[in-house]
Amino acid sequence: MFERFTKDARATVTGAVEHAGRTGAATVTGEHLLLALLDQEGGRAAFALGLVDRRESVEAALAEAGRRGGMSKADADALADIGIDLTAVVSRIEEAHGEGALRGDGGRRRRAGRPSFSREAKKALEKSLRVALGRGDRSIGGEHLLLALTATPGPVADVLAEHGATYASVERALYGNGGADGQDRKAS
Numbered sequence: 573m574f575e576r577f578t579k580d581a582r583a584t585v586t587g588a589v590e591h592a593g594r595t596g597a598a599t600v601t602g603e604h605l606l607l608a609l610l611d612q613e614g615g616r617a618a619f620a621l622g623l624v625d626r627r628e629s630v631e632a633a634l635a636e637a638g639r640r641g642g643m644s645k646a647d648a649d650a651l652a653d654i655g656i657d658l659t660a661v662v663s664r665i666e667e668a669h670g671e672g673a674l675r676g677d678g679g680r681r682r683r684a685g686r687p688s689f690s691r692e693a694k695k696a697l698e699k700s701l702r703v704a705l706g707r708g709d710r711s712i713g714g715e716h717l718l719l720a721l722t723a724t725p726g727p728v729a730d731v732l733a734e735h736g737a738t739y740a741s742v743e744r745a746l747y748g749n750g751g752a753d754g755q756d757r758k759a760s
Contacts (some may be wrong), residue, residue, distance in 0.1 A: 576701070576704070576710070576711050577711065577713075578711050578712065578713040578714070579712045579718055580612055580615045580616075580713055580714040580730065581700070581711075581712050581713050581714050581716070583608070583612060583643045583713050584605060584608045584609050584612065584617075584717055585605070585608070585697075586608075586677045587604075587607075587608030587611050587612075588600050588604035588605045588607070588608040588693070589604075589686060589687065590608075591604040591607050591608055592604045592719075593686075593687065594633050597687060598687060598688075599687050599688050599689060599690040599693070600637075600688070600690060600693050601690045601692055601693050602690070602692045602693050602696050602721055602724060602726060602727070602729075603634050603638070603695070603727070603728055604693070604727035604729075605693055605696060605697075605717060605721060605728075606630070606634070606721055606728050606732070607631070607634075609621070609714055609717060609718055609721075610627050610630065612714060615715075616689050616713065616715045616746060617713075617714035617715045617717065617718040618714075619745070620715060620718060620737075620742045620745035620746045621718065621732075621742070622631045622737070622745070626735065629735065630731060630735060633731040633734060633735070634727065634728070634731050637727035637730065637731060638650050638727070639650045639662060639666075639671075640658060640662055641662075641726070642726065643658060643727075644730040645730065646725060646730070647760060650657045655745050673689075679760075692724060692726050692728070695724050696717065696720045696724045696728075697717070697720070698720075699720035699723060699724055700712050700716040700717045700719070700720040702720075703716045703719045703720050703723070709748075715742075715746050718737075718742055719739060719742055719746075721737050722737060722738055722739040722742055
């Protein structure tokens with residue numbers, strides 16, 4: 573599949589590996605893919621996101637989602653509806669086990685060599701292929717990775733949606749009204 577990636581998509585994947593390496597993460601996550609997309613300020617995906625100048629806000633939202641163990645604000649609201657204060661739970665866990673105890677890496681640090689890709693990141697990469705094929709494109713670009721991230725359930729899609737970058741809004745920004753042929757082609 574990697575041979576189908578355009579130069580910017582390859583740069584995104586290698587940038588995500590670098591982000592994971594800098595933080596000592598055991599795996600490359602969807603968060604790392606998003607941060608690598610934001611690094612490419614001149615790319616189509618960064619343009620469609622419209623978030624390059626709001627990077628700090630995106631990074632803060634990603635950090636907060638990681639602190640909650642990947643639970644979304646909707647999850648927190650659902651728990652609040654049954655009387656569970658997720659913020660209080662997270663605080664108590666962090667008091668007992670240290671800051672960031674609920675992060676998805678379980679506190680593990682990367683061994684020597686390249687980090688592996690998380691299930692979420694693998695799904696996003698696979699979905700980017702489906703997005704490209706669904707659009708009739710022969711290669712996978714950063715824009716396909718971005719669309720895949722918006723369509724892959726999880727903290728990254730939640731943060732993107734909170735910042736106004738849904739599948740539909742990104743598709744409109746990239747391809748105009750409803751995509752190339754006026755149809756909604758959200759990858760499943």
